[in-house]
Amino acid sequence: MKLYPLKFEPKYSYRIWGGEKLKTVLNKNYALDSIGESWEISDVEDNETLVCEGALEGKTLKNLIHEFKEEFLGKSVYQNFGDSFPLLIKFIDAKNPLSIQVHPSNELAKERHNSFGKNEMWYVMQAEEDAQLIVGFNQNVDRESYQLHLNDGTLLDILNIEKVDQGDTFYIPTGRVHAIGAGVLLAEIQQTSNITYRIYDYDRVDKKTGEKRELHTEMALDAIDFKHYPNYRSTYSIKEANVSNKLVHSPYFKTNIMHVTEEIIKDYSQIDSFIIYMCVEGALIVESENEAYPVNTGETLLIPACVEQIKVSGKSAKILEIYL
Structure with a gap:
């Protein structure tokens, strides 16, 4: 059997902050409400996407790797990752703000969760007027000052807030505190990992559980990069059409x-x-x-x-x- 370009059936995820744009703007087909994420290509356990067309229909990424190895992944990728697919590809619709969060490094994720870390990037596909993202700090802080702001409810005062428009791009390395704001539809590319430490969630109650979502404030402390950087936005230009x-x-x-x-x-x-x-x-x-x-x-x-x-x-x- 030969390999060919593959489409996968997305996995749709309910989120407390999710909206309808995955359906209304991106024409996704689902019946549930508050869908925040469409996992397009996923090897995450219990959320594996399946090939949806052609002779390989129904196959998972693991099935494809087992059968085709470096033909599917590439020689160096197969040597480095073996039977694990290295990327998780998503579209995200934030009707309301996501929690303020951070992802652990590869080393910390391996030690605590036997997982990859979660370096990721965002490409903004659509942004409502005055839509914002939180990316990093707006000043140098240390562990102690961060905890003071977290405890007295002034965390937002020290976070860097970016107004965004279509095409804006951000790379989010592990350790960088971040959150997607309300009214943002974006493409997300990340390492295969589902490890997130929530720092602050606006005291929201999840309508599905009737409870507030779990916070991971202690675990996050060892994961956070407290340094302030002069620029968090990725600069690029499309110098020429029809080339990469x-x-x-x-x-x-x-x-x-x-x-x-x-x-x-x-x-x-x-x-x-x-x-x-x-x-x-x-x-x-x-x-x-x-x-x-x-x-x-x-x-x-x-x-x-x-x-x-x-x-x-x-x-x-x-x-x-x-x-x-």
């Missing part, structure tokens, strides 16, 4: 942005990795082996490492191109 423009390149994943306005040939023979396309605007068609794979806004396509050349066409589409 660098967006965020980290030790854990590389993400480019591509504005597709015509038919182009993409040659991935020099990239020893699978490629993921997230369509964040417009629509495009990917062609491989005389098969066409349409990818619309809010859809994701995984191109296995052995598929070295594809044809991409669109009139005005923007895609995130992700690989290791």
